[in-house]
Amino acid sequence: MHKHLTYFLFCLVVLSTTSSFSQSGKQKELEARRVELRNEIKKINTLLASNKSKQKSEVSLIEDLNHKLAVRENLIKVTNQQANLLTREINTNQKEITSNRDELTLLKVNYGKMLEKSYKNKNKQNRVMFLLSSSNFKQAYKRIQYLNQYADYQKQQGETIKEKTKELQEANLELLAQKEKKSKLIAENKVAQRTLERERKEHEEIMSSIRKNLNKYSAQVKAKEKEVSRIDNEIDKIIRDAIAKSNEAAPKTKRVSAKGFALTAEAKALANDFLGSKGKLPWPVEKGVVKLRYGKQPSPIDPSVTINSNGVRIATEKNAKIRAVFNGEVWRIIQPKRSNPIVLIKHGNYITAYRNVGKLYVKAGDKVTTKQDIGEVFTNPSTGETVLNFSIYKDSHTQNPTSWIYKM
Structure with a gap:
């Protein structure tokens, strides 16, 4: 039974770790793609600005805008994916923090009870009397081992509490960083959405002009x-x-x-x-x-x-x-x-x-x-x-x- 429980807990840790690595890898992938798309938009804007003084045809303007709209829509989509993934990571971290906090509370309670019991036992009977009351040398030796193990266990529990407290603090800091990053992504997407709407309006105005003389422009494209x-x-x-x-x-x-x-x-x-x-x-x-x-x-x-x-x-x-x-x-x-x-x-x-x-x-x-x-x-x-x-x-x-x- 104990072996099965240990194996189950081991598998749970491995799966949670794998999931964490997988999400982290996906975040890096999305961030790299987002940077690429932002650079692409910068390049488009630079190229459009470089020949802004020239009288470009409606056909060329539509080609430029079509490409820019496609890239910006893709950027918004990727940023949304990042924000959604961060939401899932935040929820996972919040659950983990709650679990760690509960575990830490339980550890502190048990540690307190153990110290209280140890103190009471110390008042009732000191170590020397406990050892001298042994019926033979073998029993005395076992009692020494028990006292040493109990002292080591107390020390280990104290270290575990320190470690859990540190983990909890680090998890809280990571959670705050994730929430801040998510807020930035949402704010960036709002700006991108407004820009997209403005570019769509510009696209529609040019297309409206083209539709008035569609045969002429279609002939240009065909030629x-x-x-x-x-x-x-x-x-x-x-x-x-x-x-x-x-x-x-x-x-x-x-x-x-x-x-x-x-x-x-x-x-x-x-x-x-x-x-x-x-x-x-x-x-x-x-x-x-x-x-x-x-x-x-x-x-x-x-x-x-x-x-x-x-x-x-x-x-x-x-x-x-x-x-x-x-x-x-x-x-x-x-x-x-x-x-x-x-x-x-x-x-x-x-x-x-x-x-x-x-x-x-x-x-x-x-x-x-x-x-x-x-x-x-x-x-x-x-x-x-x-x-x-x-x-x-x-x-x-x-x-x-x-x-x-x-x-x-």
Whole structure:
């Protein structure tokens, strides 16, 4: 019975400790995410302020606001999660404090009774008489052991009370800190909610203006996406033709038909290194926010128009340097009609594409290293916008850059 009780108490302690560690880990995770989102909003505001003097189109304004609204809504959600988790932690701590306080009270009562009994026994019969009244040496020895054990137990009880008192004081301090943190989070969320409402109102005012002439704006979006699609197709053709050519030139044993590039041992090693860096690649610009994400999505102007994004569009600052995200070779530099240059860098059978280049620092055939500057992003002189289109290909198939770039 005693063994079962001990095991049960041990399991209870382990579970409560595990739960405490789990909640603490979750709090750290949420706090890190909250910091990231706040920094993201700061970056957005900085970029918007940098070209505020320019007359931006309603389409660009809506894109900016859409992204900012999404990030702020996410920030409010994460902050709420933190506050709710703190509420659960506070409740758990309050129960633990109550339990510890009750246990401390009981310890003090029992300790007092033990001291009182010890004092009475001391008056009735001193230690010497207690020992001399023993019937034999063995009994006297056992009585000495008993007296020593009783003294040790008294001392242990006193130490336990001290320890429990200290634990209670520390728990109370932690509880006060948690309550203060929760109050700060709630206050911060109220400010964020007011800002969100103001931005939603601004968004609605612009959308109201757009709806009055929706056909005009939809035509602008369609024209822009048609141009993007034309360039996408041009890049696709270049890659497919190169794949076919690489397989024609390769020995039969190393051909992979139209599925992908026939690679040399060196190119294969580079591709493996690139794959091994998935999720850890640096951003192609030092500072930036993603305005448009990868994949099919409705236009923020007209939901009936579908945008098919083969990569991401990153808003950055004026004169921003474009960086190679990994070691490789400048494979092609494309100059599309009515558009700015595109740099394609090859990493084995992976290709990274950098569009809307204003100034070029490299040429085809150059070897580049991770984070090496390869050019500058073009800044639209009329709107002040500086946007880099960035894509990743594995052979002829596009990849989601969010899965490859660190914390995108």
